[in-house]
Amino acid sequence: MDSRNVLLSGVVGSTAYGLAGPGSDVDRLGVFAVRTEQLHGLGRPPESLVTTAPDRTLHEAAKWCRLALTSNPTASELVWLPGELYEVRTPLGEELIGIRGCFASAAAVRGAYLGYAAQQFRKLCHKREAGTAPSARLAKHARHLVRLLEQGVTLHRTGELRVRLQDPDRVRELGERLAERPDRAESLLAAAEEQFARPGVLPQEPDPAPAEAWLRRVRRAHWTAAEESE
Template sequence: MTVTNILLSGVVGSTAYGLAHEGSDVDRLGLFAAPTEELHGLHTPKESHVSTAPDLTLHEAAKWCRLALGGNPTVMELVWLPDELYEVRTPLGDELLGIRETLPSARRVRDAYLGYATQQFRKLRNRGDGTPAGGTGRRIAKHARHLKRLCTQGYELYATGHLTIRVEDPESYHRFGERVAADPEAAQPLLRHFEEKFAETRSVLPDQPDETAAEAWLRRVRRHYYTAQEASA
């Protein structure tokens, strides 16, 4: 997969969270800018490129902004990574890091993170067979770790406006995964606990997203790549 004009990319997923084990996949996420001229034609360019060798997902800048403003947990982590996990950083990428605190909003963060956590719980129930070992048990433990992480990170973002990607006490996540692999219903108290914490906490985030900063950044991206293409023509 060859994608040009990558603005920002880095290592995400279990490696970033501090939950990777030997043999874990290394996931990468990034965003790129389509040449501005191509956005005016009859057929617009692809908004996402995904490969599995290596595991890499790249979203076009406008799509990434829409997902981030919607509170999407997966894309949101890209702008909160520890510095050492970035593999591509450009001036426009750094500008995006500079406006990351303007992207989340209370309702969308709550709905997205709790929504994804609830999906994980459903997967636990659907796949749970009480088997702590083997493929099914490993999948259940993985979904359980995701559930706990989504709840913890989502609540932090909702309550403080900041997002810590590397989890505190990774071993507690692995123990939780093993416990839930043995009994998927063991995840329900944690999910209910965070539902209550979200409900009783007044968020520092605005209730609705303010698209002003993202819109201004995206227009700078469009100007930059329109000028660059004209100069090379």
């Protein structure tokens, strides 16, 4: 991929949350744009590019917007990273950060963050009962469960996705305890559900208009670039 097509990219995952340990992978996430002329043929260009050395996922601009409009936790964190974690930050990437508030909605945030946390809970319980995973893997599921609940509730209350956890050590310690007794997580899930049931600041529906306008600017910019390169 031509690096000029990457609009925004940064370090995400455990490094961004403040949970990285000595053996943690460094995960990267980004948004890229295809040449606009590629969208006019019979074939469709890839919507995501994934590599493992380094660990990097790039979503094409339209796909990233669709994910963000459903409040997908992994995709959404890209536009809420601490500034020092961005590695590529183009003018169009800056614009995307500038409209980040249009993507989240109350129902989607509740469904996504509670849903992903419940998924981690099921994995934690299953692997604990089956004895198929080392304690470190169980603790990782538990940490992600706690993180998703904290981030989701804060986003619901404030409209801000706080990627960097306020107290990573507390989350690590709680993760270790939940890995030993997964049933203790049930009260965390119930408390989060109660918080989501209370009024928050998010709208009932996302506002796709700014995302649509941004995507059209991306298409215009990359159509011009294609013509100039010929």
